[in-house]
Amino acid sequence: MQVEVPAVMRALAAGFARFFRTFAPRHPAQVIVLGFAGAVAAGTGLLLLPVATSSGGGASLLEALFTATSAVCVTGLITVDTPVFWSGFGQVVILVLIQIGGFGVMSFGTLLGVLTARRLGLRSRISAAAETKSGFGDVRRVLIGVLLISLVVEAALALILAIRFMAGYGYPPGEAVWHGVFHSISSFNNAGFALYSDNLIGFVGDPWICLPIAAAVIIGGLGFPVLFELGRQYRRPIHWSMNTKLVIVGSAILLAGGAVFLTVVEWTNPATLGGLHPAERVLAGFFQSVITRTAGFNSIDIAQMNPVSWLGMDILMFIGGGPAGTAGGLKITTFAVLFFILSTELQGGTAVNIFGKRLSRAVHRQAITVVLLAIALVTGSTMFLMLITDFGQERILFEVISAFATVGLSTGITAAIPPQGQLVLILLMFVGRLGPVTLGAALALRERPMLYEYPKERPLIG
Amino acid sequence: MQVEVPAVMRALAAGFARFFRTFAPRHPAQVIVLGFAGAVAAGTGLLLLPVATSSGGGASLLEALFTATSAVCVTGLITVDTPVFWSGFGQVVILVLIQIGGFGVMSFGTLLGVLTARRLGLRSRISAAAETKSGFGDVRRVLIGVLLISLVVEAALALILAIRFMAGYGYPPGEAVWHGVFHSISSFNNAGFALYSDNLIGFVGDPWICLPIAAAVIIGGLGFPVLFELGRQYRRPIHWSMNTKLVIVGSAILLAGGAVFLTVVEWTNPATLGGLHPAERVLAGFFQSVITRTAGFNSIDIAQMNPVSWLGMDILMFIGGGPAGTAGGLKITTFAVLFFILSTELQGGTAVNIFGKRLSRAVHRQAITVVLLAIALVTGSTMFLMLITDFGQERILFEVISAFATVGLSTGITAAIPPQGQLVLILLMFVGRLGPVTLGAALALRERPMLYEYPKERPLIG
Numbered sequence A, B: 001m002q003v004e005v006p007a008v009m010r011a012l013a014a015g016f017a018r019f020f021r022t023f024a025p026r027h028p029a030q031v032i033v034l035g036f037a038g039a040v041a042a043g044t045g046l047l048l049l050p051v052a053t054s055s056g057g058g059a060s061l062l063e064a065l066f067t068a069t070s071a072v073c074v075t076g077l078i079t080v081d082t083p084v085f086w087s088g089f090g091q092v093v094i095l096v097l098i099q100i101g102g103f104g105v106m107s108f109g110t111l112l113g114v115l116t117a118r119r120l121g122l123r124s125r126i127s128a129a130a131e132t133k134s135g136f137g138d139v140r141r142v143l144i145g146v147l148l149i150s151l152v153v154e155a156a157l158a159l160i161l162a163i164r165f166m167a168g169y170g171y172p173p174g175e176a177v178w179h180g181v182f183h184s185i186s187s188f189n190n191a192g193f194a195l196y197s198d199n200l201i202g203f204v205g206d207p208w209i210c211l212p213i214a215a216a217v218i219i220g221g222l223g224f225p226v227l228f229e230l231g232r233q234y235r236r237p238i239h240w241s242m243n244t245k246l247v248i249v250g251s252a253i254l255l256a257g258g259a260v261f262l263t264v265v266e267w268t269n270p271a272t273l274g275g276l277h278p279a280e281r282v283l284a285g286f287f288q289s290v291i292t293r294t295a296g297f298n299s300i301d302i303a304q305m306n307p308v309s310w311l312g313m314d315i316l317m318f319i320g321g322g323p324a325g326t327a328g329g330l331k332i333t334t335f336a337v338l339f340f341i342l343s344t345e346l347q348g349g350t351a352v353n354i355f356g357k358r359l360s361r362a363v364h365r366q367a368i369t370v371v372l373l374a375i376a377l378v379t380g381s382t383m384f385l386m387l388i389t390d391f392g393q394e395r396i397l398f399e400v401i402s403a404f405a406t407v408g409l410s411t412g413i414t415a416a417i418p419p420q421g422q423l424v425l426i427l428l429m430f431v432g433r434l435g436p437v438t439l440g441a442a443l444a445l446r447e448r449p450m451l452y453e454y455p456k457e458r459p460l461i462g
């Protein structure tokens, strides 16, 4: 099985590239939506085959659609137990869908970023590289670059995990490699699917499993533009673009802050960290912090966590990772922009300057727009799910943000949500996966010069 | 008693005016904070007197402080039952504190608005009126104007209520007038204190009580600048300022939307609207919509409402009323600004134009700053209260927003929150009452021209 996957990937990458070359110049947003919808449809069809289920009885349409959407959107929410319900074939389908989805969002995000920079005439480091063809300028180069990084990181992680599964847990070689490959692809693509009914709770104290997975999750979540730039000039941080600086600094702050918060709140909770050795508690707290933005694995029981931890995780999930990576959420850069607007305003500044560069004023409005629409969607969906279920607001909000930010964590209610609610989650995953990136790019691409202005006026604020 | 109150008010207004003339030109924010803190301290002292309690046993410091803060900040959250716990003297103290608080926020908000307009050299209708002294330019005129509107509306409502209490419920004249005056002042100042243990649930189907109260609440919540402008040119809406247009249109949308939402969600809930005649259900739904922004009365049992209604009310409370009025929240204008930024951005526009006027770009950032800080404060407080209590997130969030937006509604948990939690609520009421208005004004007053700019750059959004 581990030899089939790259072949499938290559064929799909070629298909993607053709798809891109044909349509991308005209309607990038349409292309990505159609591509993802097609992948979901194909995945649903395959998962509907009786052979995809271990019982051979076949999945229901809703089960297949939910799983396919969750895999393509690299979310990881599940209504059926992956290792129990799906057969080996079904699991391979899920894995391929994850790889397509992760590859797709990473490539599309990067290409849209390049397109935006070009259209706006910005000679950022990325677009300069694109124009001189020295880096990843044209579509083919971006796709090859993404594929290369994906394969290298995934292969390395798969190897480490397979060795650990063999050496530490006595798996036979074939099973160890399969588990290594599955969890490696699921990690790098921030998908959160696992081949264990309790996800990764069995490995809560094993740094040889948790730390390599955390590393792959972080790398995938930084986003391709950041990885590309790090690869070219990792020794000269002063020359990094604003995007890379924001993602690196923001990730560090969120990882550390999330780890401290979750570890402290759960420290004495006997159902989560309380029963572990102190070193394991720190490891589990750190792992959960990494994984909440937005891989969606769990090494402690989410359902047993303090509701305050859920609320903290809501924030981490909503923020997510770096743009043009496999992480979801509204992206670190979006919130960094809001943070710097706030900070500038409180200090009485006029232009928003970040690391010695002025933040384009158009970006202020774009960040606000993306965040406001996301808040409206999350709030509306939460209300709807609260109306049709009896779960508390904390669980519903967690589920909705987890779907929208394509995290895949759950307080354990996903399967118990009625069909119309699961359909809402499916839509949230799809919109959450593609909405922010396409909206952000669409807004940036539509910027245009001012032709005339009305006289200025101001209402009272606050 | 009803003759004493205006005398007290006049004395206090004179004191306020002196206070203003002495300090306002230098540190308006300090003046308002000190003034409110002084009123809370004095109120706490008076409520600590044994004679303020009906039992004669005296209130605890926390009970007195909480009630005084709630009254001065015109919030209406209570930890003790107003009609049962406090004596007639205690109730008069509460009423005076409400009048001081409502008068204070209305005057301060208006004066800060005038100050802002002057400092920025904006010749808005309000500031023009101020400069020509035709309207309410100087401090004295603003205070007189606020006092006049307050007294006229309060007197009219008190009369209507007193007549209704006598004619419809057989109250003896003295009690009818006292109840009329108390609920009138509590209504116009959006305070939400009532002389009934079940607040206004006993009057749920009585339009002669509910509609006049709703009218006074709406008038008080529009804010003085709007009332002033309406009074001067109510027949020429085309000439209204952006502030007035936004408040009027926004209020209408929120009132209608809130009424429909609450009526629909609660229609079949037997514990709230379900048991009423259809006409009463509509009346109660409308009344609760009016009152949620931000008077804080209730004619149906909040604790028995659907948690989805609570979430909808969270939004209404957070938005609140018009600036420089007795309503709390972040103000309609703040959210209108965000809405128009969003709408402009989605339509691909460059300048944000509202009603044919361009919205000052500085206001964009000010609105975002106020909202982001409020969200951070509400989220942090919610986490803290969830940590120290066992109440669900929906109840805690409702309580926190109710305190911060100085609404005063509760799902019934206020008295059960431990002392350190009640202290957080006290701080939220104080900060929520004064924070947005002073922050908004401080930001606006600090605007300054750009001296130099860094080169422009942009990260990826979404």
Ligand SMILES: [K+]
Binding pocket: A074, A075, A076, A190, A191, A192, A294, A295, A296, A406, A407, A408
């Ligand atoms: K995920």
Ligand SMILES: [K+]
Binding pocket: B074, B075, B076, B190, B191, B192, B294, B295, B296, B406, B407, B408
């Ligand atoms: K109130």
